[in-house]
Amino acid sequence: MLEPVNISLESLNLVTLMPMLIAIGGGLLILCIDLFKDNIHKSFYVALTVLILLIDLMVTMGLNFGVEEKGFFQVLLIDGIAVLSQAIILVASMLFIPLALTSKRFHEYSYPEFFALFMFMIAGFQFMVSSDNLILIFIGLETASLSLYTLIAMHNRSNSFEAAVKYFTMGALAAGFFTMGSAILYGVSGSLELNQIATAISDRLNEPGIMILLLGGAGLLLTAFAFKLSLFPFHTWAPDVYEGASAPLAGYMSVVPKVAAFVVSMRIFEMFINLQIEWVQSMIIFLSVITMTLANLMALVQKDVKRMLAYSSISHAGFVMVAIALATDKSNTGVFLYYTLFMFTNLGAFTMLWVSRHKDRVHHERFDHPYEKFSGMIKIMPMGAVIMALFMLSLAGVPPFSIFWGKIYLMSATVDAGYLWLAVVMGLNSAIAAYYYLKLIVYMFLKEPTDAVKEEIVYYNVSKPLMVVLGFAVFVTVFSIFMVNPLIDYISTMLQASSFGI
Amino acid sequence: MDTILSILIFFPAIAGFVGFGITKGSAKIYGIAVATIELILALLLWMQFDTSNAGMQFTEKVALIADFGISYNVGVDGISLFIVVMAALITLLGIILLRPDTKNMKNMIISLLFLEMTMVGVFLTLDAIIFYLFWELSLVPMLYIVGAWGGKDRVYAAVKFFLYTFAGSLVMLVGLLAMAYLYHQANGVWSFSILDWYTLPLTEDQQFWLFLAFFAGFAIKVPMFPFHTWLPWAHGQAPxxxxxxxxxxxxxxxxxxxxxxxxxxxxxxxxxxxxxxxxLSLIMVIYTAMIAFAQKDMKQVIAYSSVSHMGIIMLGVFAMNAEGLGGSVFLMLSHGIVSGALFMLVGVIYERTGTKLMSEFGGLAAVMPIYATVFGLMLMASVGLPLTIGFVGEFLVLLGFYKISAIGTILAGSTIIIGSVYMLALFKKSFFGPVRHEKNLALKDLDKRELTALIPLVLIVVWLGVYPKPILGPIDNSAKHILTQMEAKAINPATKETIILSKKEAE
Known part of the structure; x- marks a missing residue:
């Protein structure tokens, strides 16, 4: 006979669960509405989703946060980075969802389930970033990933199915690595809470043989996150998946899942690094250098803009991964600064691809967005070409556009930590990357339009909501110089109220 | 007029934005109007400039990213003042010289106006990151100008130009960040202000590595041997x-x-x-001068002679005395005027004949006397004939550098000889002798548009060649100021020795 357990409601601190509950409730609400009324236009669901996400964002921002702010049987942890990353995730989602309102009809958006799944995915990410319990992190990760696989497949083309299955298989493998890694850490420490694991490891750090266990634990976890962050050599899924997914979803995948995975990586790996386990640091630096260099080299030879952007996202992830290895306050600030700025630019770039997507007119038998499609765009669509060029320059790190500020902040953090050579490697990588971004600019500005391009309007899908999103992305990209200071202020305040790494 | 520097920087850019609304037909006259206003503003700055003050004037400072020490910070001294005036002048004359039938004139004018903002910005800013910002941004309009209006291999040349400079400047960026970090270490606050950096003592080891990092960025831009290979391409293909x-x-x-x-x-x-x-500079001076002699294309001759002259400027900069430094700043101006004019002249003949090969011409002096006169004068100035603008700077640089190395000076001085060899060879092949092609007999001499663009340069070449003092004075002041700063900041006695030596003699 088990003893009855008494838990007071206050100790559950249910308010910490509110953001996820709102997202899940929103998803359920959408499903219920669908039960009662058929054939509602997608604009209704888009509007509803944005509104629910807005409430979610406001609630999240209103949460009490701090190192001790735990809830729901102590598994939820609402510290600074939990709130911060949830805010980033929600803002990115709110920018993403209006992209459904294209002037042309696309399969997936006619299903309300798409929006419901989207909400569940957000809830998953929110769980993932606001916990230091490995099991809850895992559940969040899997909830989000499974929803994401389905969202990709809903694009309803053969290469979307391929992408979804590929992503699913790789994701399953990563999940396996994650559980095994967690199991080893549990074996070492007898706990699944990261802060207790840290205490236990630091107590046992001098025992003989412990390093082999830690190597197993950290190595397996690193592998799992290398899959999620598309780090070399676990990046191979990314270009195919990006290509198969719809353009906005690909843009979304290059930001939100990565932010979530970076937050968890911060919590896990900076713990190891702060425990003075140096090979974790070397391993991450090694991975990030190889990732950014190889992805850049691969991007050089791509023939399709979307695949190029996929490799560029891999390379950007490698660039930011350096910050995890440094594990300083400044580098952590840099991660969030970089991704906040990257979010707008990259989502903008993918939106431009989305705008030009045409279901029937094919420019290339294999690719949706070959470079040739954009040749001479300045003559046909001057505004579109200028906007796309702005995003490319920003991605290349040309000042004063947004990503430059993230870049110098991270490079500065690297210099501060004493890794001058690494900063030079990062700089040279940006120079390599400039080539493939320039290639698109060269096509758009310096080449004559091909006959196939001349006949058609490149902005095929454009609609007012898309233009609003684009306008917003352009605004942030161009005027980011005035936003960097408040952003750094806010991010560093939030980071100070966070518990990780110890 | 405390904000005149900001006006100078941003006026062309704002005018560029407004230019999007101008009709195609009026784009050129709009460009001329804006560039004229910019030049007038620059001249106004010169008039208000206090020539006895060697430090920074008209400074403005607005914090942009306070936590990270980045602020919008501008100022002007005797060195930057004249480069800015020259940039404004050359932009104006370049726009005047544009053929009225240039395709996409509006895009050209807008790119030029943005380019002007970045050029003026680079020379006026006192914050390293904002400097870097303008520095990188200047690549974009140039990429477009070369790539859209250039010759056959324009895209290759444009991308090469962009990537070379971009790669070098990213290494420089690491240097700038390291510099800010060292400043933070010493003073506890972040600052990218160059003026703050002037006061920061650095060990020799730190200086060594920082110098290399800065060198990567600057040397590619100069371009120093062996990083000069992008330049002939860019010149060869650029409009x-x-x-x-x-x-x-x-x-x-x-x-x-x-x-x-x-x-x-x-x-x-x-x-x-x-x-x-x-x-490196001596190799630049002699080697590229020899390459220039071997060229068949007029524009390539001038492109390589540019590299050769940049070598002299580099020698002057590192002469560590007021003559050398002041002379090289003056040479920057005179080289800007002279090489600008020479490229304009080559452009003139290219527009008429569609070729730049010297073998295609001959006897042009008889057909186009005014053109030949202007060309000859600019050529003499480029070689460094006394009483032209080219002589003053070159002489001062060689005088200054003599204190560092006599042999080096003699070698560098040979540039005057080799320079006259290739320049006169160019002149002989193209302007004297028989007219090689019948159709060349019908070539028209300079027209009103071309004369408007070239006459001011001719006047400046003669004026400053005869009487360089109004410009040399402020430059010399600021050059001495920089040397004083260097001497105060140097930690190695041997360095002080090198600098003091020349200062004493300067007094």
């Missing part, structure tokens, strides 16, 4: 206006960077690196 601005202003960013950053911030390393810089 006339692109070559003019590239040679006259963009290359000066590199040497200006050495003057503004490397020397005062890293005095000891600058002295340590004199032998290397001397070797």
């Amino acid at each position: 006339t206006i692109g070559s003019v601005i590239l040679a006259a202003v963009l290359l000066k960013m590199g040497t200006y960077g050495f003057v503004r950053f490397s020397l005062p911030i890293l005095p000891d390393a600058s002295v340590t690196f004199i032998p290397l810089i001397m070797a």
Whole structure:
């Protein structure tokens, strides 16, 4: 006979669960509405989703946060980075969802389930970033990933199915690595809470043989996150998946899942690094250098803009991964600064691809967005070409556009930590990357339009909501110089109220 | 007029934005109007400039990213003042020289106006990150100008130009970040202000590495041997206006960077690196002069002669005395005027005949007397004939550099000989002798548009060749100021020795 357990409601601190509950409730609400009324236009669901996400964002921002702010049987942890990353995730989602309102009809958006799944995915990410319990992190990760696989497949083309299955298989493998890694850490420490694991490891750090266990634990976890962050050599899924997914979803995948995975990586790996386990640091630096260099080299030879952007996202992830290895306050600030700025630019770039997507007119038998499609765009669509060029320059790190500020902040953090050579490697990588971004600019500005391009309007899908999103992305990209200071202020305040790494 | 520098920087850019609304037909006259206003503003700045004050004037400072020490910070001294005036002048004359039937004239004018903002910005800003910002941003319009209006291989040339400079400047960026970090270590606050950096003491080791990092950015831009290979491509493919601005202003960013950053911030390393810089510069001077002699294309001759002259400027910068430094700043101006004019002249003949090969011409002096006269004068100025603008700077640089190395000076002096060889050979092949092609007999001499663009340059060449004092005075003041700063900041007695020596003699 088990003893009855008494838990007071206050100790559950249910308010910490509110953001996820709102997202899940929103998803359920959408499903219920669908039960009662058929054939509602997608604009209704888009509007509803944005509104629910807005409430979610406001609630999240209103949460009490701090190192001790735990809830729901102590598994939820609402510290600074939990709130911060949830805010980033929600803002990115709110920018993403209006992209459904294209002037042309696309399969997936006619299903309300798409929006419901989207909400569940957000809830998953929110769980993932606001916990230091490995099991809850895992559940969040899997909830989000499974929803994401389905969202990709809903694009309803053969290469979307391929992408979804590929992503699913790789994701399953990563999940396996994650559980095994967690199991080893549990074996070492007898706990699944990261802060207790840290205490236990630091107590046992001098025992003989412990390093082999830690190597197993950290190595397996690193592998799992290398899959999620598309780090070399676990990046191979990314270009195919990006290509198969719809353009906005690909843009979304290059930001939100990565932010979530970076937050968890911060919590896990900076713990190891702060425990003075140096090979974790070397391993991450090694991975990030190889990732950014190889992805850049691969991007050089791509023939399709979307695949190029996929490799560029891999390379950007490698660039930011350096910050995890440094594990300083400044580098952590840099991660969030970089991704906040990257979010707008990259989502903008993918939106431009989305705008030009045409279901029937094919420019290339294999690719949706070959470079040739954009040749001479300045003559046909001057505004579109200028906007796309702005995003490319920003991605290349040309000042004063947004990503430059993230870049110098991270490079500065690297210099501060004493890794001058690494900063030079990062700089040279940006120079390599400039080539493939320039290639698109060269096509758009310096080449004559091909006959196939001349006949058609490149902005095929454009609609007012898309233009609003684009306008917003352009605004942030161009005027980011005035936003960097408040952003750094806010991010560093939030980071100070966070518990990780110890 | 405390905000005149900001107006100077942003007026062309705002005018560029407004330019989107101008009709195609009126684009050129709009460009001329804006560039004229900009030139007038620059001249106004010169008039208000206090020539006795060697430090920064008209400074403005607005914090942009306070936590990270980045602020919008501008100021002007005797060195930057004249480069800015020259940039405004060359832009105006370049726009005047544009053929009225240039395709996409509106895009050209807008790009030029943005380019003007970045050029003026580079020379006026006192914050390293904002400097870097303008520095990188200048690549974008230039990329477009070369790539859209250039010759056959324009895309390759444009991308090569962009990537070379971009790669070098990213290494420089690491240097700038390291510099800010060292400043933070010493003072506890972040600052990217160059003026703050002037006061920061650095060990010789730190200076050594920082110098190399800065060198990567500046040397590619100058372009120093062996990083010069992008320049002949860019010049070969660029349209006339692109070559003019590239040679006259963009290359000066590199040497200006050495003057503004490397020397005062890293005095000891600058002295340590004199032998290397001397070797590279001498190779530049002699080797590229010889290559220039071997060229068949007029524009390539001038492009290589540009590189050769940039070598002289580099020698002057690292002469570590007022004559050398002042002379090289003056040479930056005169080279800007002269090479700008020469590229314009080549553009003129190219527009008429569609070729730049010297073998196609001959006897042009008889057909186009005014053109030949102007060309001859600019050519003499380029060689460094006394009483032209080219002589003053070259003489001062050689005089200054003599104190560092007599042999080096003699070798560098040979540029005057080799220079006259290839320039006169060019002149002989193209302008004298029989007219090689019948159709060349019908060539028209300079028309009103071309004369408007060239006459001011001719006047300046003669005026400053005869009486350089109004410009040389303020430059000399600021050059001495920089040397004083260097001497105060140097930690190695040997460095102080090198600098003091020349200062005493200057007094």
